[in-house]
Amino acid sequence: MKLDIDLNELWACVDRMGAQRQKLDLDEIWDSSTFAIDTELESGIEIKLEDLETDQGLLGIHGRQVVLFIPDHAFRVETAIQSPGQGNKFHVADCKTLDDMKNRNRFERYHVTNSITGEFPVFGYSQITKRQVEGSANLSVCKNCLNFLNYKGADTGSAQNRQKLVDEFSIEEFFSTYSSVFKQKPKSWIDKKTKGYTADWETISGRVRAAAGYSCKHCFVDLSSHKHLLHVHHMNGVKSDNSESNLISLCADCHRKEPYHEHMMVPRKDTLTINELRKAQLGNEFATWNTTRKSADPALAGFLNYIERKNYVTPVLGYSVTSNTNKEIFLDAAWPDQKLGLFLDGRINIDGWTIFSLGEALEWAKGLPTANGNTAT
Ligand SMILES: [Zn+2]
Ligand SMILES: [Zn+2]
Ligand SMILES: [Zn+2]
Structure with a gap:
């Protein structure tokens, strides 16, 4: 595929921000491109288990992180819609349940998605109305997956803690945790990333970073040589509130670890x-x-x-x-x-x-x- 991108505008922007021009990395450009598959993945696509990429113990297809679910609930579909906790669990890792499924080689229709809404399409056959039923359900995450990854200490903590992790599980936060493993980011993340900033944000951010001597206020790393890795964080979470007391310079790593920054993928x-x-x-x-x-x-x-x-x-x-x-x-x-x-x-x-x-x-x-x-x- 031929790559035809005008970089002049990008460099002009980089210069305005007072950042250094970096060696051009084509991966980076591909990172924020979206393809047909990204749109399809939002609503879910059917796959065979052997097509999953599980090298790191996580689930992926075509370099994108995904979760796996089974929409078909047969005669349990009404239960799944009313009490999603009793529906099919969705998987986020190469857990032992998934191993069993591979070995049993059962005919099931597996779907993958990278939608972060937590809502999954489900269908089945109602024994009451004798009709096909379709709907959506906030299915629960598989505990074996969380144990396998020791996600937030799932395996080393108590059963009570594990249940809490299931109840509070956020796909967005999960994807953000493992963003280093996957080259392509979910479409929803790219759409969301740029929203909410004021028009003069670049200027303001540049000023705050210079005033901080290009150092992170949390871990104190000096980023004078890599200015683009120093961010400016809005402490009250409002991206349009640029008052001085609301702004703090943080390195990209400390920034992503702030509360409610699940959308940040470094x-x-x-x-x-x-x-x-x-x-x-x-x-x-x-x-x-x-x-x-x-x-x-x-x-x-x-x-x-x-x-x-x-x-x-x-x-x-x-x-x-x-x-x-x-x-x-x-x-x-x-x-x-x-x-x-x-x-x-x-x-x-x-x-x-x-x-x-x-x-x-x-x-x-x-x-x-x-x-x-x-x-x-
Ligand atoms: Zn699992
Ligand atoms: Zn830091
Ligand atoms: Zn922030």
């Missing part, structure tokens, strides 16, 4: 760059569990929760290695002494190293002995 390489700078600027202080937990890519949280509880050593976040194809690769987390690493961006081989995907790392962490010597269940 590219994996930006998180790596910020951690690279934090490491260089903060030195040893960076290697504590407290800082590691706060600085890590949110996709790693469930994994880190396991290994911290098991008293494992803190990993290096963003570790540079050379792959077998002679490319510089940044491991999202690494233990260089043990030649062990976690890589969120596909499959790589490095001689002498063990490189886990997220799904593999989670299983490995689950099997580690606990601090008192027993293997956790």
